[in-house]
Amino acid sequence: MTTYTLRPIGHVESTLTDRTAAPRQPDEGAPDAWLVFDDRYAPALEGLAPGTDILLLTWLDRADRDTLTVHPRGDATRPCTGVFTTRAPDRPNPIGLHTIHILSITDTRVHVRNLEALNATPILDIKPLLTPGG
């Protein structure tokens, strides 16, 4: 099958560096972090506003792409299920989806609240929040 090449547009700056210590969800203690975009993408950031929520798409570059089934939340007492029914990072195309709040923007650096992505995680895209049915 045809493959496609992702070109990251920036990266995450965070105090989170250890996958095993990272929170599984942002409401479980994720720190504030910076999204640092390559200068060439500055025009694409026009209109982003502090105080709003956005969808951040990342590439979970430390994920195992051969994993097809997992114990939900890593709990071995729960039965294995297909990765497509979970948010587990290990999956064939490990794209991370994060709903985050923009605190401030300085040029191509965006300060955000409670991001569970690890330091240096590549950034792929930003979109407006999903609306019902959208």
Place this chain on the structure above:
Amino acid sequence: MTTYTLRPIGHVESTLTDRTAAPRQPDEGAPDAWLVFDDRYAPALEGLAPGTDILLLTWLDRADRDTLTVHPRGDATRPCTGVFTTRAPDRPNPIGLHTIHILSITDTRVHVRNLEALNATPILDIKPLLTPGG
């Protein structure tokens, strides 16, 4: 910057074939469609259930990746804004996000309601719906 390789896990079968005629949002007349997964990913589908809603991630392979600013909804009377504030398909990493309802599942074929993706669009991932803060 390091690049990454996406390996599609399947493709969309749809009566939509013409980008210019495609609805911009699923509530604007998108047809029911099939998600056809490669057999090797069958284990990753375990647990998917008809009657539930999921998030589908696709690769919008007919998008222009050099576009950084757009008129919202293609309306030239609206001022240009950065693509990261829009859902426009033309963007540096054209990943499509679709909230869809599963009608039925037959082996590795999943029938879904109201999908605005074009026929043959590559499928990257499926995830549970986003929850608030998640």
